Amino acid sequence: MKKIFLSLALIPLLGLGMNAQKPNIQHIAPKSWWAGMNDSKLQILLHGTNLKNYKVDIKAKGIKLLEVAHEDNPNYAILYLDTQGAPAQDFSIILTDAKGKTYPIAYKLDARKANASEIQGFDSSDVLYLIMPDRFANGDPKNDYVKGLYQDKVDRQNGSARHGGDLLGIQQHLDYFKDLGVTALWLNPVQENNMPEGSYHGYAITDYYEVDPRFGGNEAFRNFVTQARSRGLKVVMDMIFNHCGTENYLFKDMPSKNWFNFDGKYTQTTYHTAVQSDPYATEYAKKLAIDGWFVASMPDFNQRNRHVEKYLIQNSIWWIEYAGIQGIRQDTHPYADFDMMSRWCQAIHKEYPKYNIVGETWLNSNVLVSYWQKDSRLAAPRNSGLPTVMDFPLMGLMNQAFDEKTEDWHGGFSKLYEYLSQDIVYANPNSLLTFLDNHDTDRFAKNEELARNANRYKQALAFLLTTRGIPQIYYGTEVLMSGNKSKGDGYVRTDFLGGWQGDKRSYFDPQQRTKEEQEAYTYTQKLLKWRQGNKVISQGSLRHQTPRGGVYVYQRSLGDKHVSVVFNGRDEASKIDWEYWANLLPQAEAKDIISGQTIDIKKLGELAPRQTLILEY
Structure with a gap:
């Protein structure tokens, strides 16, 4: 039987004795907050037992309790507070039962770091290095097994199982990234993913305020970000607001049915997100595509619910303040509610004017992708507020062009020329995320034969690092890692050799790379180092x-x-x-x-x- 996992860090936060039976607080979200935010309205979600039966009050300096909202489920109380002008402090949320017995819950309003609002996001001067944490390096084998979680074993022979990579493993190789010449690290989701299957990839979050303990937990993540920033490396955090995992407490014990689309009942999306901009799309087609679930294990949030909206917006702000991340990559962006996601972008930039967000806009046309970029003329009068979108159409063309003969009118570089000539559709072509591949696609080197084609790789990398946009490199590309999805996703998410004790050789060690791998690495390093600080590019x-x-x-x-x-x-x-x-x-x-x-x-x-x-x- 699955045991309930509760972070030890939460216990002192609750301010409850071990023998307390009521109100049995299980979750508080967010875990803490900060004084002096531009948006002074704070939502605190409490999840426990029959919280609807308790009177809620606060004991604090300068903080006003504006509202206590109860949904259909009596186990939730959603508080709205006004922190305008309130100092940093420890204060109490007080629950009082029908007999007058009180249950104080400790809460903390922290002081913000100096110049917290001036945090600088990633931009076209950066090159992002995409890492799947479970597959890069295992720095702490002790967290491979965490009691109480579903997938509590590692099996490196199984592409769908956990392999044991973690945050410490990545942190131990920060000098590798610095020496390579990349300037930002985008990590696939590190948030808790306590799902029975496929938890390694992170895209079915089960607790939005916890880093998965198999990656090291919250403090490990914050320390990783701090260490990365000390080396001049930005960290981009992957977030998923469209859906969560079925093991998320918000789904297992729903505050109300309208927290999730289709009243929490699995209804499959069509994946045709072009309906968002399609002038002829029916409302039925839009509802299926946008409100439908990505897969059966990923329930789709109803972002039109005001409580859901505030919960998600605060979550992203919390991670920026708590950990100091310098960018967000938003998964499945066009599957979400356009207007809510626009308000989310506005909320982020209200707090952090220099911040950057990239949305996963997986559409096969530059016209469709451009609709999602901030200030798009095609979307007007709507405005997504999203500064950076992912250039999937260019990725597709790059995976053709360097294998083809270039003629004056077609093939090879003629395809790239024609595509770039259409950049008129974009509000800001230089704020497109460009890439040869990522964790969801075939690797650029789909097989070992292509990996051995040095000129193909060199042309592709030269183009990627000198054309417009913000380049992103998938881990292992620099040492010619190859693979395709014909047998499953695991074949494009293989382990980075040398990240585990006992590996037959190490990509980290130049002496253990093949001649071809070292040639590719040296070439990549040369271009990346040259690109750093190069304003012409x-x-x-x-x-x-x-x-x-x-x-x-x-x-x-x-x-x-x-x-x-x-x-x-x-x-x-x-x-x-x-x-x-x-x-x-x-x-x-x-x-x-x-x-x-x-x-x-x-x-x-x-x-x-x-x-x-x-x-x-």
Whole structure:
């Protein structure tokens, strides 16, 4: 029989003796809050036993109790407080039963850190490194088994099981990321995921205020973020507001049926989120797509419920204040309620004006993706407020272009040219998250044969790191990790070798990498280090022309500084048409970042098969 897991950290928070039977508080959300927030209205959700039977009051300095809301389920009391002008303090929430007996619950209003509202989010000067925590490194084998949780064993031979990776394992390799040259770490969800199956990936959250103890718990996460930031590495936290896991207490003991869509009864989404912008979509089609459940084990939140909205908004703010995360990646963004998610973005930016959020906008058209970006002309008068969207259409094209022959009108780089020429649909093309692959797709190297194609990798990475947008690299790409989803997701989420004691070799050790892996790593490191602080690439304009004779060139410029990126999109040598490309190329010698050589492009004449040049001048 499954045992109920209750964080030990919660016990002193409750202020209840071990023998207390009533009101049997099980959850308090949020666990704490801060004085001096721009939004002074605070929701505190209490979950216990028959809380509807208790009178609720507070004993605090300068805090007003505005409302106590009770839903259909008597086990909940939802408090709304006004903290405007209140000092940081410890105060009490007091529950009084019918006989006058009181039950005080300790609560803390902390002082904010200095300049907390000025936290800087990620932007186009960054390169994100995406990590699946369970599959990167096991720093603490003792937390592989946590009593009371469903999946309490590790099995590294099973792609759907937990493998034991954790936050300490990632933290122990912060210098690896720093040396590689990435500037931000995006972690797949670390929140508690106490589900019977598939808990390793984290996308069915069972407690929004707890980091999964198998990853190390809340303090381990906060310490990890602190250590990362001390090395100049930002941390982006994955969040899921569209749905939770069926083992979440909010679903198992629902405050009311309308906390979840379809009254908490499983109804499958169609996955056709284009209905959000479709001018011809029926209301029925919209309801199925938006309100339907992602899968049977992931109930869909009704974000039109005011209590749900406030709960989710506060949760993201809590993690920013508590841990200092410098970005949020919002899963399944178009599956959620457009208006509520817009208000969420506004709430974040009200507290943190320099913050960035990226939404997973998995749509196959740039027009559909652009609808979700802040200030989109296509969405007007609606406005998502979402600064960054994920460029899935470009990902699809990049997985074709570097395998194809570039002709003047089609194939290869002609596809990339044509796609970029349509950036007019985006409100801010430079705030698109660009990537070759991620945890939900085939790896860019779908098999070992493609992994051995060095020119393919080099062209792809050069394009990714020099075109517009915010690049993201999936863990292991730099050492040619390969895999595809034909046999399941686990094959694109394999372990990073060297992250576990006893691994046959280690990707962390240059001496244990193959010649091909080391070549890829060195190339990746060189480009990443060069890109750091390079405002021409992160802020500069982009100009290009249609490919000609297999050659494609674009130029990034900022003031009097320029970078020209030159590709041969063919497997044979291609001549450079100097007259055609002259306005995008240096007129004199320039340094090629890749080779380190000084090149006079006029004298070069032709490019070797699949050659790439990055010329800085």
